[in-house]
Amino acid sequence: MFQIVRKQEMAKGTIIRFEISAPKIAKKIKAGQFVILRVNETGERIPLTVADKDEFAGTITIIFQVVGKSTALMRSLNEGDLIKDVVGPLGKAAEVEKIGTVIMVGGGTGVAILYHVAKAYKEAGNYVIGIIGAQNQDMLILQNEMERICDELVITSDDGSIGKMGFVTQPLATYMEERHDIKLVYAIGPIIMMKNVAALTKKKKLPTMVSLNPIMIDGTGMCGGCRVKVNNETMFCCVDGPDFDGHKVDFDELIHRNSLYLKDEKDSLLFSIK
Amino acid sequence: MVDQDVKYLKFKTYLNIYCPHCNNTLNVDKKENKTVNFKAVYKKEELDLMLSPYLDVFEVGSSIEMKENEALEDLICPHCNESLINKKVNCGECSSAVGEVTIFAASKLLPFYICTKYGCEWHGLTRRDERRVKLKIPRQAMPEQDQTLRIHNHQEVPYGYTSELALLEAGRCLQCKNPQCVLGCPVNIDIPAFISLVADEKFNEAAKKIKERNVLPAVCGRVCPQESQCEEKCIVGHKDDPVAIGRLERFVADYERKMELVEVPVIKNDTGKKIAVVGSGPAGLTLAADMRQLGYGVTIFEALHETGGVLTYGIPEFRLPKSIVQFEINFLKEIGVRFELNHVIGNILTVDELLEHFDAVFIGVGAGLPTFMNIEGESLGNIFSSNEYLTRMNLMKAYKFPEYDTPKPKGNKVVVIGGGNVAMDCARTAIRTGSSEVTIVYRRSRHELPAREEEVHHAEEEGIKFKLLSNPIRYIGTDHNTIKGLECIQMELGEPDDSGRRRPIPIDGSNFTIECDMAIVAIGTGPNPIIFQSTPDMELNKWGYIKTNPETLETTKEFVYAGGDIVTGSATVIEAMGAGRIAANAIHEKLSKKKVKAKAKSQAR
Numbered sequence: 097m098f099q100i101v102r103k104q105e106m107a108k109g110t111i112i113r114f115e116i117s118a119p120k121i122a123k124k125i126k127a128g129q130f131v132i133l134r135v136n137e138t139g140e141r142i143p144l145t146v147a148d149k150d151e152f153a154g155t156i157t158i159i160f161q162v163v164g165k166s167t168a169l170m171r172s173l174n175e176g177d178l179i180k181d182v183v184g185p186l187g188k189a190a191e192v193e194k195i196g197t198v199i200m201v202g203g204g205t206g207v208a209i210l211y212h213v214a215k216a217y218k219e220a221g222n223y224v225i226g227i228i229g230a231q232n233q234d235m236l237i238l239q240n241e242m243e244r245i246c247d248e249l250v251i252t253s254d255d256g257s258i259g260k261m262g263f264v265t266q267p268l269a270t271y272m273e274e275r276h277d278i279k280l281v282y283a284i285g286p287i288i289m290m291k292n293v294a295a296l297t298k299k300k301k302l303p304t305m306v307s308l309n310p311i312m313i314d315g316t317g318m319c320g321g322c323r324v325k326v327n328n329e330t331m332f333c334c335v336d337g338p339d340f341d342g343h344k345v346d347f348d349e350l351i352h353r354n355s356l357y358l359k360d361e362k363d364s365l366l367f368s369i370k
Numbered sequence: 371m372v373d374q375d376v377k378y379l380k381f382k383t384y385l386n387i388y389c390p391h392c393n394n395t396l397n398v399d400k401k402e403n404k405t406v407n408f409k410a411v412y413k414k415e416e417l418d419l420m421l422s423p424y425l426d427v428f429e430v431g432s433s434i435e436m437k438e439n440e441a442l443e444d445l446i447c448p449h450c451n452e453s454l455i456n457k458k459v460n461c462g463e464c465s466s467a468v469g470e471v472t473i474f475a476a477s478k479l480l481p482f483y484i485c486t487k488y489g490c491e492w493h494g495l496t497r498r499d500e501r502r503v504k505l506k507i508p509r510q511a512m513p514e515q516d517q518t519l520r521i522h523n524h525q526e527v528p529y530g531y532t533s534e535l536a537l538l539e540a541g542r543c544l545q546c547k548n549p550q551c552v553l554g555c556p557v558n559i560d561i562p563a564f565i566s567l568v569a570d571e572k573f574n575e576a577a578k579k580i581k582e583r584n585v586l587p588a589v590c591g592r593v594c595p596q597e598s599q600c601e602e603k604c605i606v607g608h609k610d611d612p613v614a615i616g617r618l619e620r621f622v623a624d625y626e627r628k629m630e631l632v633e634v635p636v637i638k639n640d641t642g643k644k645i646a647v648v649g650s651g652p653a654g655l656t657l658a659a660d661m662r663q664l665g666y667g668v669t670i671f672e673a674l675h676e677t678g679g680v681l682t683y684g685i686p687e688f689r690l691p692k693s694i695v696q697f698e699i700n701f702l703k704e705i706g707v708r709f710e711l712n713h714v715i716g717n718i719l720t721v722d723e724l725l726e727h728f729d730a731v732f733i734g735v736g737a738g739l740p741t742f743m744n745i746e747g748e749s750l751g752n753i754f755s756s757n758e759y760l761t762r763m764n765l766m767k768a769y770k771f772p773e774y775d776t777p778k779p780k781g782n783k784v785v786v787i788g789g790g791n792v793a794m795d796c797a798r799t800a801i802r803t804g805s806s807e808v809t810i811v812y813r814r815s816r817h818e819l820p821a822r823e824e825e826v827h828h829a830e831e832e833g834i835k836f837k838l839l840s841n842p843i844r845y846i847g848t849d850h851n852t853i854k855g856l857e858c859i860q861m862e863l864g865e866p867d868d869s870g871r872r873r874p875i876p877i878d879g880s881n882f883t884i885e886c887d888m889a890i891v892a893i894g895t896g897p898n899p900i901i902f903q904s905t906p907d908m909e910l911n912k913w914g915y916i917k918t919n920p921e922t923l924e925t926t927k928e929f930v931y932a933g934g935d936i937v938t939g940s941a942t943v944i945e946a947m948g949a950g951r952i953a954a955n956a957i958h959e960k961l962s963k964k965k966v967k968a969k970a971k972s973q974a975r
Contacts, residue, residue: 335739
């Protein structure tokens, strides 16, 4: 059993931040890696990339958007409540080294994962430019945290309620034109955002990493549900990823695969309301 | 050959024997000395023959001295002097001539046969002073859930033997002096000994006898491929169906559990040494039980949230009830084996880190990485690996969706690719969860199906279709990127390949399409890379599995052992258990020696 030591509601309660006591995992987990949670006996296994960790306090931080039954169930938990299972670290860690200037692009809850990776790049001594976006001001998360670790930070919103109006790809395109010392772009967010970022950087052959979030069950390479096509090869996101070369990922396929259970998600929610 | 009712005779039953011609009794009771008297012709001489009236063993009277392999020339009723030999019938074991008498059993007069051959040496039953004449009992079937009912539930298909059926089946065992069945068993259970205890109605003792060698009898009795192991070697099987060893094993294990006769042994000799086991599947569980009973502290690390490995996530409820798996695992907990769930070794702790805290590490993680066919359309929606499908259904209990949160894969027309036990499990799960048509697609013929005959038979009974000699070449998708069909090519069998099986060859232009809305790929698994990635000094073999010393199962890294599928590739539960046993012995030997060496050193100082 794993205790929730801190709970914070973000984006008007649609995004939740948990700090969970898991000392063994906190000791080992690195940026880019994920954990799988199962709230109770009948629960799903929910993969969530870790947004931060505190080795001394023995906690890991996860940030999730409430989208279906399981995440709604998680929102109902409070500080002090227990989560039945937390397994991790899973996946490969981001290979962080000092390379120079990097651009960190994040959208929606992807900013949570991006923060962990950006922090690692900053700590490794890189010049970190952050571009984060959300639908509107309310939905933007981790603005202060990102400001703290980024050398430059650009904010965008779909409606212009905060930062520049538009998508994260616009400031990215500007940076790509203005600066020629960019060594790497890291994009984490909705699949469509990552797809657009990758398409943009591909033109200039600018190395781009993306963090994928396909459907998975066990997270240990067993089920193959998280298979993605990378460079036309079938890869398992849980053991070969979750970070991949953005120029090689077949995003369209991932979009289709991720939409397979939308109806079930609805049925499950309806069942739980009954 | 024998009337139904005789089947229900218990062994060592006293038989009332009559001549079928004159109906006179052949039994002679003289206080302690009970016999059945005949006349016999041996070497053209007429002699008196006395046999025991107890079913099971007929003792030869001392007036005839026979040599092995010799048969009586005639068997005669002492009252009417008619020959009792029935020429239409032969001995069930040695095919020699048999004498026919009448016995009174189950309030009926029934024919009963006595072999004329001394010792029936052909089946290895030579006994100096005994002649065994056996009732020819057919192999007893297990009562099963009706096939039309069971496809609507997830309960176990066979109910298992009743004690009557078990007694009857146990009586078929010849109690060979040189039992081949034991050699066929990867963990060398003393099969004749436990069957003899069953025949004596000592079911609990029989269970204990099995447990000397096998900690998971209720599991093995259900899922072992006995027909290619112990039962394949059974001498009875040479002329008849072999003794149903697996069904008897299952019976005694169930008996012991249901009657609450399981005893928890007290572990006396604590060695103070600790063993880490990676993976709580059959290999790890066996090793853990063995090592714990030898006095080692054992901790099992399991990656999933439930113990049991393939027994839990892989084999469906209707073939192996999860309550039984958990019962057997609880036994390990009670003897003091510790379980750490949610621990992916390689990530949360590396093998090197384990070695800092434990004296030896055993890796029994199985071969869990699913294989795909890498054909066009494989990433379409509703195409699953067998692992994903079974994990959803068994581990996550998706068949109870939406009560359980994990969605159930749905398909009306389902295609399962592959011909192994896993393919049968997937197909039979699909038919139980509302699919109207399930087809197994396999590239060779029925004869080559790697699944157990019993599983194939059950699948057929449940209405699973078999599309044999067919190889998938591409999946066809709808506009919504879900599957709507599977294009296959017809195959024919050519010359045998390296595995001795005839190689399937595609027939040009024979393409055809199977309409389906779900596909499950059950074509085998490969090694999971997680543990290797953090253990670079552990060598792999050319197939990517862990390289071990075949005698000790030690890897190229000292004090690290491995066994089961992660060494051999996909195999059976019992083979993994056999590996666990070998490694346990080897670790014990090595660590005991280490202790001696350490002592010797300290004495030298």
